[in-house]
Amino acid sequence: MEETSLSSQINVAILGATGAVGTELRDLLQSRNFPIANLKLLASPRSAGRTLSFQGEELLVEAVSENAFNNVDLVLASAGGSTSKAWAATAVEKGAVVIDNSSAFRLEPQVPLVIPEVNPEAAATHQGIIANPNCTTILMAMAVWPLHQLQPVQRIVAATYQSASGAGARAMEEVKIQAQAILQGEDPPTESFPYPLAFNLFPHNSPLNEQGYCEEEMKMVNETRKIFRAPQLRISATCVRVPVLRAHSEAINLEFNEPMLVAKAKELLANAPGVRLVEDWQANYFPMPIDASGRDEVLVGRIRQDLSHPSSLELWLSGDQIRKGAALNAVQIAELLVAKNWLKPPAVAVSH
DSSP states (O other), rough: HHHHHHHOOOEEEEEETHHHHHHHHHHHHHHTTTOOSSEEEETTTTTOOOOEEEEEEEEEEEEOGGGGGGTOSSSEEEEEEEHHHHHHHHHHTTTEEEOOOOSSSOOOSSSSSTTTOOOOOGGGSSSSSEEEEOOOHHHHHHHHHHHHSSSSSEEEEEEEEOGGGGGGHHHHHHHHHHHHHHHTTTOOOOOSSSSOOOOOEOOOOOOOTHHHHHHHHHHHHHHHHHHHTTTOOEEEEEEEEOOSOOOOEEEEEEEEEOOOHHHHHHHHTTTTTTEEEBBBBTTTTTOOOOHTTTTTSEEEEEEETOOOOOOOEEEEEEETTTTTIIIIIHHHHHHHHHHTOSOOSSSOOHHH
């Protein structure tokens, strides 16, 4: 009863309420019965004035401002890094805890980077801001962590197959428009991406560093090291955008210090929270984005011995980028804060 009393006092704000992840956040808060006293929907001035439904009511979308964070206990932010940098400190100073879905704070030492199934205890160390990892990092970590706990991974080589949903609702719509244009013999429009994605694929278009790795690939490297508390973990990633509307897939090669039995890996993943083992070798049926879309679990399968290395395994996964890769992970962090009574403002507000 004490927890219910505490929970009923929670006032929540969604920053970026009209975007793809913001929409999913609203749906998840409702479907998972998150204890909300009041929900505030915040967005850019151009989106203000719209109404969105929540628990049978129509709520007005407000333009984000300093006063918008008055009497807010929890902010779920998914409006991009620049917006988070502009407003997160204000929200914390007003007494809220911010769970941020952007890359703005992920690598800051004092900001915990949390996946509840992997490192829930890190959330207890927050100073007002908790970062949600990148979608590709979350999906990979969900599959690797259960194995890493038994036998530490020495090296990870990953190739991602990332859907349009990673670039938001507009990008998903653009792929549909591009497909129609191509089928009609017309030139496909390109706004969300530098090149047509329909009937095409290309390496992830985030900025490249001097070593030739793009920003998305380095997120997987640096964030996984931080979450696993393994700063020397060897990781290499190649991120590719593919013509899929929703849900990312990844091919992952894991090297251990000694062989791990395939049967043991399957057993661990079959029993891991948030993971679903999907394998039908007779039918050649393994995780697919079409099956992962709209699901909470990360689908993992095609686990096999690497023929080139006796201590390496290969696996394949698909996971919904908007759900576990973004909104669901944030809501799960919020649920963790409530359950552990960690939803409280820091003693000293962080400034950014």
